[in-house]
Amino acid sequence: xxxxxxxxxxxxxxxxxxxxxxxxxxxxxxxxxxxxxxxxxxxxxxxxxxxxxxxxxxxxxxxxxxxxxxxxxxxxxxxxxxxxxxxxxxxxxxxxxxxxxxxxxxxxxxxxxxxxxxxxxxxxxxxxxxxxxxxxxxxxxxxxxxxxxxxxxxxxxxxxxxxxxxxxxxxxxxxxxxxxxxxxxxxxxxxxxxxxxxxxxxxxxxxxxxxxxxxxxxxxxxxxxxx
Numbered sequence: 259x260x261x262x263x264x265x266x267x268x269x270x271x272x273x274x275x276x277x278x279x280x281x282x283x284x285x286x287x288x289x290x291x292x293x294x295x296x297x298x299x300x301x302x303x304x305x306x307x308x309x310x311x312x313x314x315x316x317x318x319x320x321x322x323x324x325x326x327x328x329x330x331x332x333x334x335x336x337x338x339x340x341x342x343x344x345x346x347x348x349x350x351x352x353x354x355x356x357x358x359x360x361x362x363x364x365x366x367x368x369x370x371x372x373x374x375x376x377x378x379x380x381x382x383x384x385x386x387x388x389x390x391x392x393x394x395x396x397x398x399x400x401x402x403x404x405x406x407x408x409x410x411x412x413x414x415x416x417x418x419x420x421x422x423x424x425x426x427x428x429x430x431x432x433x434x435x436x437x438x439x440x441x442x443x444x445x446x447x448x449x450x451x452x453x454x455x456x457x458x459x460x461x462x463x464x465x466x467x468x469x470x471x472x473x474x475x476x477x478x479x480x481x482x483x484x485x
Contacts, residue, residue, distance in 0.1 A: 259482060260313075262430035264288060264408060267476050268309040272302045279331065282481050284434045285310060286407040286427060293322040293407050294339070295425060295434045296332040296478060300389040303338025317342045322406070325350040325394075326436025327422040328357035328364050330386040332478070337392055349404075351414060352397040354421025360391030365419050365455050398423060415467060417460025418449040424467055431473035438463050441480040450479075 259267045266285045271278040283306065284295040292315055298306055307317035320343035325333050327350075340346060356362040363371070367383045400414035400423075408429030415424045415438040425434040433439075438460065440447050448464040451457055467475070474484045 261432055261474060261476075261482065262427070265427055265430045265432055266313045267482050268306070268313070269481075270298060270302065270305050270309045272298055272305045274299065280479075281331065282476060282478055283309075284476050285313065285315065286410070286430075287315070288407050291321045291406040292316075292319045293324060293410070294320055295324045296326055296436065297323060297335035297339055299331045299334040300386055301338075302335030303342070306335055306339060307342060319343065320346040322346060322404075323348050324410075324425060324434075325354075325358060326424065326434065326438075326478070327351075327419045328354040329366060329419065329437065330364070330383060330390055332436065333358055333392070334386055334390045337390065340392070347395040348392060349396045349398055350394045351412065351421040351423040352399060353414075353416070354419055354423075355394045355397050357419070357421070358392065358394055360387070366453075369455075413466065413470075415463035417454060417456050417458075417463045419455050422463070424463075426470055431471055433467055433470060433472055433475040435467060435475050435477045437478055439467055439475060440477050441475075441483045444483070446475055446477075446483055 268283050270281045286293045310317045357364045398412040402412040404410040411426040413424045418437045449460040454460050472485045
């Protein structure tokens with residue numbers, strides 16, 4: 259879905275067992291940059307590449323991959339995409355960087371381990387993260403501006419994870435929310451409580467997102483909301 263002159267929301271369906279996981283990553287660009295926000299679960303690389311090709315771009319031309327947070331369904335396809343585009347830099351907020359790089363146990367995996375959970379969920383998380391860890395080239399801070407693709411503002415939005423970040427596409431006035439927000443019944447709502455590290459912080463982050471001058475918001479699992 260084309261949302262602005264240089265912004266597209268992709269719809270990527272990736273097989274997971276007998277089902278598909280539908281994700282809505284964002285692609286933005288200028289003359290020198292092709293920027294992807296989030297990368298799916300391990301095994302997503304070819305599906306993301308196909309979705310990028312379908313909007314007239316090439317995964318091989320990616321220059322920047324921005325990860326909204328540490329979860330395996332956001333970082334899992336990055337390694338595969340880097341094989342296609344080894345020149346691409348990886349960006350993430352500084353708080354979630356150690357979890358993405360594997361120097362700290364990711365929040366969701368730590369919660370499952372602490373609860374003594376066994377079975378498919380533990381197996382998926384353990385194997386998924388092991389296949390996903392990768393170095394972050396650029397660690398971002400709250401308010402940091404990336405001066406490409408029309409200007410991209412980093413917005414620290416903890417709650418879903420400790421270091422979640424949303425990204426405001428300044429020229430288009432579109433917010434890339436990651437999992438800090440969801441679209442439900444035509445309204446922008448907060449992080450899914452069942453998947454949230456700290457609900458109080460998540461609600462504060464939702465209000466922070468809403469405080470921006472928004473033409474629209476892209477939510478990774480629930481799509482686009484026009485304002």
